[in-house]
Every structure is written in structure tokens, then in C-alpha cells.
Amino acid sequence: MSTNDDYYIEILSNISVYLYRYGNLAIYILGNIGNLLSILIFSRKPWKKNVCVFYFIIFLILSCIYLNSIILGTALINGFDINAQNSNALLCKLLHYVGIFSSTLLPTVIILASIDRLLISSQNVETRLYSSKRLAYFSISSSTLFWLFFHIHLLIKVNIQQIGSSDWICDYDLSGSYIDFVNYSLMTFNCLFCLLMIILSILTFKNVRYIRCTRRHQRKQIRSITKKDFQLIRCLFVLVIVYISVSVAPALNSVYTTATKNQLRTPLQDETVYFVANLFDFIYFTFYCSNFFIFLIVSKAFRHELKRIVFKLFGNDLVVLTEKENNQNNNENLNVTVVNTIEIPY
Template sequence: MSSSLLIEIEQQITRIGYSLCILIGNIGGIMSLFVFLQRSIRRNPCGLYFIAYVIINMMYINFTIVLAVLSSLFNINPSIQSSIFCRIQFYISFILAIIPSYLLVMASVDRSFASSSNVHTRSKSNRRFAIFMIGIICIFWILFHLHSFFTIDIQLLYGTQVCTYFQGFPAAFVSYYNLVCIGIIPFLLMIGFGIQISINIRQIRLNPNRSQNNRRLIVLLVIQIIIYIILRLPTSLYLVYKEITKSNIKSSNQLIIEQFIQSVVYFCQFIQISISPLLNLIIKTFRYELKQALNKIIRKYNPIHPIQIPSNV
């Protein structure tokens, strides 16, 4: 495959693929919030994690991905014109990229508590603890990423001005940080708690008295974890390769190929962020909840013609 073809495909991914991510992500996010903001779900601690997860994902879509599309389609890139904006953009993108991962981890922790056969363990699943942990996660990563203002600036690389981190220790730190904090730790935690949830699901099936909402949220969470691992794993693997080969002498063609691979793995990450809200609609009950939410809105503004919801849904 020629270098020019790879460059053309990369440009189309940025223009068409990213634009679709913005559209799908916003539509799916709004639909998911209609469901999760229903009283029966928002009172559930796992529902609170999902609400925060969807909101921050939408913020990421409408900030980071939108800026990438503006840069590609309209050549609007404030990050290479203003050093302050460059640092702020990286800072916000770092925060919005990592917080959803740990919200998903905490949702896994909550469902492992809620699905436990031990009464004391189940009592740890509560709204107060969920609100506290959402706040702690946000505050921690907001403070942790303050290093962005000292390690990132506009630089000249390969004859082009780019907004990126300084070479040397800052570059190595960010690479290992992405690998460990966004890759390895969330993956291991999600897999570990996912296994525990799977074990607990078997016990729930044997106990018909457990809440239906708990079982539905567990199934939804397992689906989210599987998609997260499949679409985020390529990014972590690429970061490992990039760090191992950073001292190698590379030809221009090899650099183009690596840039193309980087675009593809980040596109996979954007796909995960965009489609995760729509995954909620896989569950039949959530589709029903969405119909009910839309029905309430239509009844409020047009009480004469409400949506007729089939009784067998």
C-alpha cells in the first residue's frame, strides 16, 4: 500500500469517521440520559456512575473530537497559534479521556457489591458512596494533570508546528502514563471485577427475588466492559510499540505507516466513546424506558397524541 494512499485514508478517517463519531456520540448520549435520568435508574448507584460516564464522554466528543474535525476540515487549529490554548486543550483532553475509564471501573465495583450473596457486601452499594467516589475521581485526575501546563507547548517537529509534550522525560512520562493509567490499570480492574460479576450473575439467576434492575445493569456493564477492552486495547499496544522503538532510526515511509496506525487506534478509541451510549439500547428494558421518557415529554407538550406503548414490550 503506497504512502499517498495511507495519507488519503487517514484524512478520510479524520473527516468522515470523526464526524460520524460526533453525530452518533451526541445522539446516543442524549438517548442514554433520557433513560438513566428516570427515577428508577438514577436512584441506583450504578445508574449514577453511568450518568456521569455518559456526560463526560459527551464533553470529550464535543471538545477533543470536534477540534480534530475543525483542524482537518477547515484548517482551524488554535492549539498551534496560542501556547495557552495548546496547554489547556491537552489538559482538558487528558482529563476527559481518563475519567470515564475509572467511572466504568467504579460501576464494576458497585455491581460486584450489589450482586454479592453477602448482605454486608451488598450494603456497600449505595448512592452516597457513588456520589463521593465520582467527586474523588474527578478531583484526583483534575489535580494530577496539572503537569500538562509545564510539559506541553507548541513545537516544531519534522518541519511542522504541533502542540505536543516536550521530548525527553516529559514524552516518556506521558507515554508510560497513558499505558499504565489508561491502559493496564483499568483493563485489569475491569477484567477482575467482570469475572466477579459473572460469578455473581450465576447466583442471581438462582435467586429470583433479586432486583430486575440490578441484573439489567450488570448485563449492560459487562457489555460496556467488553467493548471498552476490544476498542481501547489497540491504543495501549501501540503505545508499547512506540515506546520500545522510540530510539530506532525510521525511514519516511515507516513514519507515515506508524502515523497511519496511530490514527487508526485512536479512531478505535473514539468509536468506543461514541457508541458506548447506544449500547444501552441493546437491553430491551432500556428501550422501553426510552419510549416512556419520550412519551412523558410528548404528553407534556402535546397531550392529545401520546405515544402508544405496546403492553408486551
């Protein structure tokens, strides 16, 4: 190995360490603060009754779980060389189990929220009735139980493995078939998640577009959808776009690493593959601290609620529109005449 190779290996290794030491900690801090603020805002009375907000709260809780398990764990392991999981089998198993469980349940919740927005924007009255808290509770409970049982093999196969005469590491079972199963199954799920999100977003977009066109030209409603509902749909669209953008590259890189693991590489090539994997993982981790900023940028109602909290925190009063005034302003902005009849075109 040449001196130049040693130089580049050291540079790539140092970048990876600093990425986990400072980048992951920034994501961890911003993500937890942003998620907790978002949960506080969505838990307030004007938001609690909305079914989509319920899904968002579950989504934010899962984001906090992932931040405090995988993202914090990788920051300590790769950034500060603190390997507590290598000395405790239970901690080792829980770290992998909780991390993968939350990373698969979270996109499932996004899909369930997308289904709810598709139902609420439907032209059919009976279809819209399926958007309910009861269905949301059932869907979340069923999904949680499914992923809890599906990933239970991690509690058996993940353990502290011996990789040398005196080296121990928390990792999957060292048999190649099991590692292939984990990597390919996660990639398959990720592809299915992304595909379903795209399909549901397109269908919801068509429904919303039809409602806007109907309101603009016919001045009659298929359903009274508030401006806040439209803002939640836009927030969901942005969440889907960001999730797909940051999750595709790590999944493909994982497949590539698994498929080429038996190929002979130089130390520089090994370090390059490791660095690329770390970079893609870091990009994926940014999704878990972006939720608050997405809600803040996309939703005017969210910003207004945040202002209320800040003003109350400093002892000032913020003038808040009543619900009736909000509805009137929403209708004026959308050029809608509210009527009690329902007209469904055939």
C-alpha cells in the same frame, strides 16, 4: 524514494485525512446525540434512584466531554487542517488536559460502577448496604480530584513548540524523557484499568450466577434484584468488553512508537506507522459513540423508556406497566417466589 513509495504514501495520507474528516465527524454527531438521549432517559424518575445509573450518567457526561475536546479537535486538525490550538497557548493546554483527564476518569467510573454491581450482587447483607448514593458521591468526587491533580503537569509541560524556522505546533515538551513518561504512564494506567475491570466482572458474574441458581432451585431470595438491575449488569459487562477491545491496541502502538522513535525509517515506513496509529485511534474513538447503542440493544427497560419518549414527542400515549406489575412480571420471568425472609447458605 521510488515512485511507488510516493504513490502509497499519498494513498495512506488521504485515507487518514478522510478517516478524520468523515469518520470522526460521524462519531462526534452520533456520540453526542446518543449520549444526550441516554442521559435524558437515565434522568427520568424510574431510573434516578439506581446507584449504577448515577455512575452511567457521569460516564456519559465524560464521554460528551471527550467527544467535544479530543474527537472534535482531531477532526478539525487532521481532517480539515484547522489548527486553532497552534495559535493560542491556553487552548493548546486545555485541549490536552481535558482530553487526558476525561480519558482516565471515564474508565475509573466504569470500575466504580463494576464495584457497585459487585456489592449489590453480594450474598452478604451487610456488604450490599455499601451500594449507596453516598458512597457513589464520595468515590466520584475523590477520583475527580485525584486525576485533576495528577494531570496538572500537562498545564505546565504542554505548550506551543517551535519545530522549524517558522513552524509551530501544540505538543508536549520536546524532551524525550517527558514524552516517555506520558506514554508509559498512560499505558500503565490502561493496563490496570483493564485488569481491574476483568477481575470485577468475573466476580460479579459469579455472584449473579449463584443468585439465579438459588432462585431456580430453592425458590427463596438472598435479595430481591429486579430485572432492570440484571439488565444494567449486562450493559456494564458489554461496556467493559468493548472498552478493553478498543483500548488495548492504541496503548500497545503508543509504546511501540515511543520505543522505536529513534530508529531510522524510510518515508513510507513513517507514513505507515502514522497511518496505523490513526487507525487504532479511530477504533478507540468509536467507543464514545457506542454507549447509546449498547444500552439500546442490551436493556429492554431502556428501549421501553425510549419508546415512551418518542410516543410522547409525537403526541401519542404508550401503555406503561406500573411498578407493581413490572415486579410481578420480572418474578414470573425469573421463576422467583418473593419472600420476606433471607436465607444465607453456609
